[in-house]
Structure formats: C-alpha cells, structure tokens
Amino acid sequence: MEKSRRYAKSHEWARLEDDGSVTVGISAYAVEALTDLVFMQLPDVGATVTAGESFGEIESVKAVSDLYAPISGTVVAANTDLPSQLETLGSDPYGSGWVVRVQPDSVEQLEALMDQEAYDKLIGGE
C-alpha cells in the first residue's frame, strides 16, 4: 500500500503510517473554506469510527460541520492540542494539524479513497 495521502469526498485525508495506523486530518482546501475556526470536538481514544460517518465536529464562526471518518477502525490517538490551537489546521494541515490516528479494520479501505490527482480534480470543480 502506497504511503501517500488519500482523500475522502468530504475533504478528510488519510495516510498510512509505518506502524500500520492511519493518520487522519482535514485538507488545506477544507480548512480554508471553513474560515475562522472557533471550536473542535474530537473522539476519545478507544472510540470506534465508521467510514462515512461522523467522528467529530468543527465550528467556524458561522457554521458547524461534521468530520466524517475516511476509514473504519479504532481511534488510537487524538491530537488533543488541536482544539486550543486551531490555527495549526491552517498552518500545517498535513503535519502538526493532524486530527486522529486510527487503527484500521483493514488497510485496503484506503484504496477506495481518492489519490492526490483525483482530489485536485474534485476541488478544482467546486
């Protein structure tokens, strides 16, 4: 399995790590579109997440949005510094702005997500 970022249509990204876990975050495009983030709710470590279903929420000044899990699995880590440092999502969305790490039910799920080229096409059409 290639260890580059994959993307969900709902703008969350997922990256397979060396230990078999998958890091999940929010794409730079989505962070910019949300604008002025004020609050974020993360899942607890140990929570199970299901692909396509909400695993957290994020609030900008004018809208509350769900975060949708790009894959199914169990949350093994959550970036608990993030809610108090939401600017990190904008400054480093693919690094220190990561949201959760998930132990996936199967890594093959990543193949169902978009690669960078497909995602660029998606956001180019929005």
Add this chain to the structure above:
Amino acid sequence: MNLSGSSKSSPNKKQRIGFSVWRDPPASGGWNMAADEAIARRSEETNSVLMRLYGWHPHTVSLGSFQRYVDFSETPELSHWPVVRRPSGGGAIIHGTDLTYGLAVPGSHDWSRGTEKLYAAVHGALVEELSERHLSAYMVEAPGRETEQNFYCFNRRAFGDLVVEHAAAGSSHGNHKILGSAQRRLSGVVLQHGSLLLHRNPHIQGVGSHLGLGDVLPAGSGSVNEVVDGWLQRLADRLHGELIAETGPSYVKENKDIITRTERYESTAWLQRR
C-alpha cells in the same frame, strides 16, 4: 465535512425550483429543533428548498452548538428560562418575541456551497426589503473577533449579520442587529437557522435586551408581517424559485421521528454536552 453538498445532480436551471414555506405554530425548544432537522432530511430526500417559520412556547433560550452550558446556568437573569441547545453554531438567543426560521438547502443547490452564499441570499433579501421601506440596513462585512464570542448572539457581530441604523427615544442611538443566522452543515444538506427580532422582549433586561424590527420600522412603512412577506418573496426571486406558502404545520404531531429527535434535544446529555 459537507462543504459543497452531495453528488446528486443539480436541477435544470431553467426549471423553477420549489420553495416551500411553512408557518408553524409556536412550540417548545426541543420540538422546534427536531422539526428543523426533519425538514433538513426531507430537503435532502426531495432535493428541494424548504423553510419553516416559527415561534416558541414557552419563551426559551437557545444555545449555540458549542456554547458552554455553565455560561447559561450562571447567568442570573436566565435562571428561570427553559433552555435548548441548537445543532447550529453561534451565540445564545432569547426566543419569544422573535421569528425564527429553519431553512434547508440540498447539497445539489448552489447556495449550499461554502457558508457565505446562503447568508448573503437570506440576509441580502431582507436588506433589500427594509431599504425599500426606508429603513437603513446592511450586512456586517468584517467584524472584530472579540464580539464573535459574546454570550448573546445579538451582541455579536459576525459576517453577514443584519444590522439596522436607528435612533429612537429610550434606545441607544446606533446600529442594532435584528437578524442573525448560523448553519449546521449535514451530509447532503445545509440547515440554516436564523432569528429575526420582532420586538424587544419585556421579560429580559440588561445586555440580553435588544430592539426588534417592529421597534425600528419607520411609521408608514407597513407592518412587520408585510415586511416578512416581502422578504420571503425576494428570497424566492433570488432562488429563481416559486414561493409555495404551505398550509398547516410542516409536521404531524404523531411523527415518531420528530418525537425521537425531540427527546434527544431535551436530554441532559445533549443540553450539557459542553
């Protein structure tokens, strides 16, 4: 997250989209939130724009989705008020002398893209209507961040908030926010909540007390109801839609889905989740 709606196809632009509006009777906070969620799901299923207008009985405080419950419970002037938490964001609203709307726009519609188009459409339509009636109104463009976090919605100034310029005996001269809105972006549909203050609420004093449309509308400019009718028609025009004034409520009281959703909104777990 839903930034741009679903993959359903967009309606033919030459085809006028239906824009159904219900004027529902006043109801409790939990029921109102549940009924809004229900029209959001119906909007997604029918690929149509739906709107509820409603009041509140009893008068109720609604909190934004992420506001802290303790900020409500430790506000002495609110201690005897019923309270509900909205699924949408923003600040606390004291409902009772306002007209609340829930507007559901399916993900296929252009208005669901980003957050600003829907605010601009709804609030801009009312700015036009008020200007026609000689009341100076505008939408906030670039607010200071400090006011965005004020406990009360109507003390905040965020992008798109509708503000009127008014000076009257017994009220402060200046700019008064009379319409504020906030969104919940669900999968495949956007639900926008908004509160149009109609009159100052006599049951609240101090920083939670605000002028309403009826308090600032110039004499001879028509009634509040006429303003609302004009606003809706302008909104339909912007939508290139056909305004359908539905008769009766948007729900049946025995609707099990709404009853279940109401129970969730009335639960302590939801109300005090933060």
